[in-house]
Amino acid sequence: MLGRGRSDERQIQRTCRRKRIMIFELSECEAIIGYKFRDIELFRQCFTHASYANEHPGEKNNERLEFFGDKILDFVVTEYLFNSYPDEDEGKLTERRKNLVSKEPLTEVIFGLGLDGHINLGKSLAGNKDKNEKFFSSLYEALVAGIYIDGGLNEAEKFIYRTVLKNSKQQGFVSRQNKKAAKKDENSLVKSDKVASKENKKTEKKSEVLTLNAVSKDPKTELQEYVQKFKLGEIKYEQSGKTGPDNSPEFTEAVTINGKTVASGKGKSKKAAQKEAAASALKILLKNGKKEAKQAKKPLKKHKKVAAKAN
Structure with a gap:
C-alpha cells in the first residue's frame, strides 16, 4: 500500500x-x-x-x-x-x-x-x-x-x-516484477498439481465413489459436470423465495434435476443462492455415491427423499 x-x-x-x-x-x-x-x-x-x-x-x-x-x-x-x-x-x-x-x-x-x-x-x-x-x-x-x-x-x-481471486486455486500474489524469479516455483506447483490429480483419479477408480471433497469453488459447474457424467437429466434453477428489506434482500433458489427438486440455497443475490443450492445438491448426490447416481437417472426418487429430509 x-x-x-x-x-x-x-x-x-x-x-x-x-x-x-x-x-x-x-x-x-x-x-x-x-x-x-x-x-x-x-x-x-x-x-x-x-x-x-x-x-x-x-x-x-x-x-x-x-x-x-x-x-x-x-x-x-x-x-x-x-x-x-x-x-x-x-x-x-x-x-x-x-x-x-x-x-x-x-x-x-x-x-x-x-x-x-x-x-x-x-x-x-x-x-x-x-x-x-x-x-x-x-x-x-x-x-x-x-x-x-x-x-x-x-x-x-x-x-x-x-x-476476486482470493478463493481461487492458487492463493497469494506474486508481483509482476518477481514473476520471472518465481517461475521455477510456479512450474513445480503445476507439476505437484498434476501428480496430485493423477493420485486422486487412481483413488476414485479404486473406491468408485465420489467424495464430498470433490466439490470445488464453483459448485454450479461441478454439479453440471456430475449430472452430465451420469446422464441424470436437465438442471434448472428457480427462485422460490425472497425475504428481507428492499435494500438488503435474501433470495432462495431451488435446483431441480430431471424435473425433481433436489436442494435449495439462500444468498444475498440470485447467483449466490444458486451456488448454495448447487453445493447442497452436490453433497446429496455425492453422499449417495455412484450407485445412487445411476439409479437417479430414472425418476430421482431416492434423491427426492434425501432432499426432503435435508430441507
Missing part, C-alpha cells in the same frame, strides 16, 4: 471541505480496499455514478474508469487462469472467467467489502441501489482503473487478487 505525506493529507482535507466529503468515510473506504490514493479526486470519481454527476456540475462520473477497469480486470484474471489451469481448453477457461468477472460476482465482492453504501447516486436512483447490479460491478471496475492510474499495474493486481 502506498503512503501519503503531510502535504498530501492537507490537500485531502481541503478537497474534502470543498466537496463536502466525510474524511473518515474516505479513510474507511481506503482501509477496506487496502490502498491509499494519492489523487483524492480520482478516488472520489470511482464512487460517482453518472446520475450524481448530472445533478452536480463539475463532478466527474466513473464511466470512463469503468470502461478501462473492465479491460484491466479481464487481462489480470485471464492471465491468472491461463497460468493456473494449463490443461484446460478455451471453453472451460471462459466459463471460469465469467464466474469471476461478470456483474453478479463483482456485485457480491462490493457487498462483501461493505462498499455498497458509499456510491454517489442521483436522487432519482438513490432508492433503487439494490435493484441494479451494474451500479456495484461498475464501482469495482472503476476502482481497478483508479488504483492502476494512481499506483500502477502491480497495485491493481494486488487489489484484484485480494478480492
Whole structure:
C-alpha cells in the first residue's frame, strides 16, 4: 500500500471541505480496499455514478474508469487462469472467467467489502441501489482503473487478487516484477498439481465413489459436470423465495434435476443462492455415491427423499 505525506493529507482535507466529503468515510473506504490514493479526486470519481454527476456540475462520473477497469480486470484474471489451469481448453477457461468477472460476482465482492453504501447516486436512483447490479460491478471496475492510474499495474493486481481471486486455486500474489524469479516455483506447483490429480483419479477408480471433497469453488459447474457424467437429466434453477428489506434482500433458489427438486440455497443475490443450492445438491448426490447416481437417472426418487429430509 502506498503512503501519503503531510502535504498530501492537507490537500485531502481541503478537497474534502470543498466537496463536502466525510474524511473518515474516505479513510474507511481506503482501509477496506487496502490502498491509499494519492489523487483524492480520482478516488472520489470511482464512487460517482453518472446520475450524481448530472445533478452536480463539475463532478466527474466513473464511466470512463469503468470502461478501462473492465479491460484491466479481464487481462489480470485471464492471465491468472491461463497460468493456473494449463490443461484446460478455451471453453472451460471462459466459463471460469465469467464466474469471476461478470456483474453478479463483482456485485457480491462490493457487498462483501461493505462498499455498497458509499456510491454517489442521483436522487432519482438513490432508492433503487439494490435493484441494479451494474451500479456495484461498475464501482469495482472503476476502482481497478483508479488504483492502476494512481499506483500502477502491480497495485491493481494486488487489489484484484485480494478480492476476486482470493478463493481461487492458487492463493497469494506474486508481483509482476518477481514473476520471472518465481517461475521455477510456479512450474513445480503445476507439476505437484498434476501428480496430485493423477493420485486422486487412481483413488476414485479404486473406491468408485465420489467424495464430498470433490466439490470445488464453483459448485454450479461441478454439479453440471456430475449430472452430465451420469446422464441424470436437465438442471434448472428457480427462485422460490425472497425475504428481507428492499435494500438488503435474501433470495432462495431451488435446483431441480430431471424435473425433481433436489436442494435449495439462500444468498444475498440470485447467483449466490444458486451456488448454495448447487453445493447442497452436490453433497446429496455425492453422499449417495455412484450407485445412487445411476439409479437417479430414472425418476430421482431416492434423491427426492434425501432432499426432503435435508430441507
